[in-house]
Amino acid sequence: MEYLPNIIFVVVLTAGIGFFAKNVKRLSRNIKLGRDVDVSDNTGQRWKNMARIALGQSKMVVRPIAGFLHIIVYVGFIIINIEVVEIILDGILGTHRLFAPLGIVYDGLIGSFEILALLVIVAVTIFWVRRNIIRIKRFIKPEMAGWPKKDGNLILYIELVLMTLFLTMNGADYQLQQMGAAHYTEAGMFPVSQFIAPLFQGMSMSSLILLERTAWWLHIIGILCFLNYLYYSKHLHILLAFPNTYYGKLAPKGQFKNLDAVTAEVKLMMDPSADPFAAPAEDDTAEPAKFGASDVTDLSWVQLLNSYTCTECGRCTDECPANQTGKKLSPRKIMMDTRDRLEEVGKNIDANKGQFVDDGKQLLDGYISREELWACTTCNACVQACPVSIDPLSIIMDMRQYLVMEESAAPTDLNNMMGNVENNGAPWPFNQMDRLNWAKEE
């Protein structure tokens, strides 16, 4: 019986991490449903981008208030995780405050965790107020109705509860230390929870121990639950921001990729020695490549990674000129739709023994409407705004390519423009032979 808590702890820990590993596997399988794309270039620059943008939060601080508060929560998350290492080891070994022999270093660590925990509580409260009381515009757009709004608040509540449990645990511990309870040797510095401790005065040692143990267990179980909640929420960015900024676009934002399949066709057309009646090569039985994207499997895996990384902060939508002027397009919705459809496809595959069975749906029309796609000015404001290097514009462009090259479904005005480019080398119906007339006009 002596080892019962240790055994329970190991079981809980294994279940929590095991379930998370299962979700990571599913996540990685879904991302790999995307088309392959070569991102093995410029590793130096990619590491630098990850260090600067994800680790260094360089784009978060473009908006100083949200950026500053986010850095608190982010640093809190990383630093307080050192404490989680101790908690896990204590749980497995049945020790209490295993790192206490570090002495003054330990005092400093615990002290800083406490201060960060308090700051996180303050930051998370302000975040909640921004979402629910001030109702900042980007948090109440149509795509945020329902689950996304609930999800956003739920994450704040979980963080609040975790931090409160952490401080309660420390407060009770501190009080027990003062009372000279066995096992609770004096260790750590409690700059915040020492102010909670007086609340516990008058409590018996056994109820204090019960309180401390309850807070300790709920805290670690809460962390494991939160870890597993990630996959079902918008909150995966705490992990995926790192690979996402690593694989982010390196070329100038204005450079859209050239389709190699088209290049091959065009080269053939322009080649005067090509035989137009040549029989196709023997091994040419492969299905011709589909141009552009109408569903998530037509997108690249980096674009799918983008969709899981999006935490729905809405900075992209806030900067989008189409959205600002009341059009239906919202770059954030493009990312949310991509993720939702990808999840749907993933579940379909799980339900059908690893094979996708046509469900008569696709990303185009099923999730993203043509009206949204055609409202984009390709201005790159959304790409610039994203703090974690997501590129909604690339998805919009791939879907436009599908509309135009597979369905010939461009708006009439654009068809006229393209007809002009094709016939007379200008988007307007002017003769190419008149191109230099300006030089002679007064």
Add this chain to the structure above:
Amino acid sequence: MANELKVPTMAELFAAGQKPEVLFWVGCAGSFDDRAKKITKAFVQLLNKANVSFAVLGTEESCTGDPAKRSGNEFLFQMQAVTNIEVMNAYGINKIVTACPHCFNTIKNEYPGLGGHYEVVHHTQFLKTLFDDNRITLEGGKFKGKRITYHDPCYLGRANNVYEAPRDLIRKLDAELIEMKSCKEKGLCCGAGGAQMFKEPEKGDKDINIERTEQAMETKPEIIAAGCPFCNTMMTDGVKNKEKEGDIAVMDIAELMASAEDL
């Protein structure tokens, strides 16, 4: 116009066995749009004044394919690109200057993958170099103290990180450069990019160019400076919509400079 424009074509120079320092890529707007043609002429005046050896392709120039590509028609884009690249490579062109950020972006970034490798500069960058090299000077002070706000074209700014060359030129005019609330990386689009120029906007509360014009008007400008023929059109329409065309002029940087020089 004081002096007749000297606009040599590549074909003429080639026939005479000469090669210019730079190719001036005029672009469709610069060739055909009445408003944009004035920008083209202003820029040529400056090139003539600085004795820059340049040429245009003239009737051998064709749309870069930018509006087709942004519409999703990769096929048409690449047809245009490959055709243009063939012409330019045949002339052995190394350096290109253009007054259109869309042509600039496309030739600079998307042509290399199709065999067109050139040094491409925007006309504001080129003019800045002419100044720095003392090949052209500014006298007069016609714009001294004038309130000028500069609208960043998306395909020059965010797309290619060119923010300072046009601003430096405005400062050289001794004008008072006032920034709009969204500028540089956060500059709001005029509404024309992504082939929107050639179609009606989707349903919404407002047109994008009106929103941007309102931002510009908040700076109480006498002049809205632009570096793109399409932005120029959108902002001009916005100013007209606000019935302010008597008070606010929309001008390209090249026009500001040519006008300062009384060209």
